[in-house]
Amino acid sequence: MSLFIFSPFLTAYMLALAFVVGACMGSFVLCAVTRKIERRSMFERSCCPFCGRKLSATDLFPIFSFLFLKGRCRYCKQKLGVKYLLVEVLFALGYLGLFARFGLSLDALKFIILFTLLAAASLNDIITNEIPDLLLIFSAADFLVFSLLGAEPLKTVLSGILCGVGFGAAILILVLIMDRIFKRETMGGGDIKMFAVLGLFFGPAEMLLLIISSCVFGLIFSFASKKGLWKTFPFAPSLTLAAYFCALAAKPIISWYFGLFVL
Numbered sequence: 001m002s003l004f005i006f007s008p009f010l011t012a013y014m015l016a017l018a019f020v021v022g023a024c025m026g027s028f029v030l031c032a033v034t035r036k037i038e039r040r041s042m043f044e045r046s047c048c049p050f051c052g053r054k055l056s057a058t059d060l061f062p063i064f065s066f067l068f069l070k071g072r073c074r075y076c077k078q079k080l081g082v083k084y085l086l087v088e089v090l091f092a093l094g095y096l097g098l099f100a101r102f103g104l105s106l107d108a109l110k111f112i113i114l115f116t117l118l119a120a121a122s123l124n125d126i127i128t129n130e131i132p133d134l135l136l137i138f139s140a141a142d143f144l145v146f147s148l149l150g151a152e153p154l155k156t157v158l159s160g161i162l163c164g165v166g167f168g169a170a171i172l173i174l175v176l177i178m179d180r181i182f183k184r185e186t187m188g189g190g191d192i193k194m195f196a197v198l199g200l201f202f203g204p205a206e207m208l209l210l211i212i213s214s215c216v217f218g219l220i221f222s223f224a225s226k227k228g229l230w231k232t233f234p235f236a237p238s239l240t241l242a243a244y245f246c247a248l249a250a251k252p253i254i255s256w257y258f259g260l261f262v263l
């Protein structure tokens with residue numbers, strides 16, 4: 001159900017809610033990922049990494065606390081990394097975009113869950129150069145549950161599995177050939193599995209657009225990181241961004257492209 005059938009006030013309220021929920025989830029996911037990597041408990045109170053003071057709820061309110069405190073700890077005034085603000089803003093805009101695109105629907109919820117998991121995988125990849133299998137398994141479960149809830153569940157599940165396995169295998173073969181040519185690992189196993197999982201959600205034409213756009217994002221990140229094209233760098237963020245782009249825009253782009261050939 002499109003959001004824009006509601007009154008402008010209610011539409012604005014729901015979009016603002018999506019933004020705030022997104023920011024809170026961004027804060028939670030970054031905290032969960034870093035604590036999992038550092039093997040710390042999820043239940044301990046957050047504290048300043050410099051002075052160790054326990055942070056209160058007002059210090060932890062996503063985006064607003066960072067802006068209000070000018071990115072510094074309230075107690076010792078040390079500068080906190082801008083990564084907190086960046087992750088929270090990206091999540092907030094991500095949720096806002098999906099909610100505006102899919103409205104009040106199961107598709108909105110399906111993609112919000114998918115992108116939360118993919119973003120967690122990307123943060124993990126950035127910090128450790130690894131994509132946890134568990135996040136990919138949860139993503140596949142997300143596909144399965146929402147396919148069974150939708151129309152024509154059997155057809156959706158079978159075509160999704162066919163596309164996922166097909167694209168996963170095609171990328172694997174391509175990577176094995178490239179590894180032979182360049183005599184080094186050109187893509188990690190986690191990235192190949194992530195391609196296969198995305199094949200569950202997107203059709204063949206969307207997957208082709210996803211592959212092209214992930215390469216474009218990968219090139220941009222590679223130049224931005226100044227590591228050079230031939231150095232290892234995490235690819236999951238490029239894949240996540242490309243998948244997000246395809247979820248929002250693939251259908252109109254593909255219809256426009258095929259429309260070019262219709263006289």
Ligand SMILES: [Zn+2]
Pocket residue numbers: 048049050051052053073074075076077078
């Ligand atoms: Zn401090």
